[in-house]
Amino acid sequence: MLDIKYIRQNIDLLTQKLQERGQPMDMEPFLTREEKRRLILKQVEDLRSQKNAVSREIGDRKKRGEDAATLMEEMAQVSAAIDRLETALKEVEEELAAIVMTIPNLPHESVVAGRDAQDNPVVRTWGEKPTFDFTPRPHWDLGEELEILDFPRGAKITGARFTLYRGMGARLERALINFMLDLHTAEHGYLEILPPFIVNRESMTATGQLPKFAADLFCLASTDYFLIPTAEVPVTNIHRGEILAEDQLTINYAAYSACFRSEAGSYGKDTRGLIRQHQFNKVELVKFARPEDSYDELEKLTTHAEEVLRRLNLHYRVVSLCTADLGFSAAKTYDLEVWLPAQGVYREISSCSNFGDFQARRAAIRFRRTKGGKVEFVHTLNGSGLAVGRTLVAILENYQQSDGSVLIPEVLRPYFGRGEVVAIRKPLPAIAERN
């Protein structure tokens, strides 16, 4: 959410920025309601002021044993007038909020104006595409053959875009979660969080998923609770409505969670494999920073996410999202895209964003300056560190061998028991049956 006063005073700049985002908006409805709100508010407050003064007078007179009947009658009418104006005020405030809540964040000045994802500049690349002396196969084939990913049974148990992990597949997913959390907590200084995976409407609104993107969420029937689409939601809401001390900042949290996305409108995209699921695992990094620090923190956050890929020795590139590709709440975003050799594409595996004060204003997350004692909004940031399912995909495809087995990256081997396990192989028939 943007500041209403800021919108009013910078209406031309805002119109231009929305244009650049490819989401032009007519600001006239905002302006008329904003003005109407102030007009009515003034009237209501003047009447209330009058009411307060006269009510005090009535009290005084009664105490002195004087008659106050005329004044009381007068005030009854003033109260009625206040009631009418309050109704009108509430109405216009709701309309105004409805408009403001659907205005996206303004892109940071360093974000390039572009038309679509094609215009996202590549900031850097790391590593090299692995070479194969055979044709690399897609992870869905490898996963089924190794009997670690079971797509038909996932569909039977629940439906399309749900997958059953088995044996070494489940183990690899778990190893990745632990590896990522260990790295971020022990070496990057994040505090580990295990949040609720179900949140209320207020939390969803604070981080920007609601009211605009309800179609992407799973809502629990007969409740006002939602399955989280990312740990960003519960973790950012940890400090909703709080005023933090300046010396607490920057706060760094790392959280594993399952993520649930309904994503209506994704039909036909990525129908095979693990890339686009209704349920997936993710380790999320969240920061609360002072405004002057937030863009430095974004760089740090991004390198923390990158470090996971580096240690797994997975080739990737970093792109900076252009204005048109930027998410609703973000002021600036870096996407990490990992190389998937079977498909010959770079695939998004992490998205690291600075939201500026956009979420903080919605969520009322503030801090008090030690010097000056002023209250200001914090800046919130978050990034995937990383999407676990997609990391598993990248490992299967990049570490596959000609015999159909998949080597386990060095850094993950300690998570597979005593270190004897170095590869995932097709199970022997007898073992397969026992499983």
Added chain:
RNA sequence: GGAGAGAUGGCUGAGUGGCCGAAAGCGAUCGCCUGCUAAGCGAUUGUACGCCCCUAAAGGUGUACCGCGGGUUCGAAUCCCGCUCUCUCCGCCA
């Protein structure tokens, strides 16, 4: 799921219809004093929104906020209703 108790400022805690944005204490900040330390003295100590002033900041002023939402009343932290959360007991449960 059933029964009961509770929710007040950074914290503790008083306040059952007007003199209450809210006593007192603690904490914090600034200043004074004491040759250091401790103690003492004084002042300040919420947030949001509107208006005035204005380059801005500061300032002035008004309104709202005592868990949340309604109601009664000229007037509500205080009375009534609904909800949420916390605590205790019972039931159920991993």
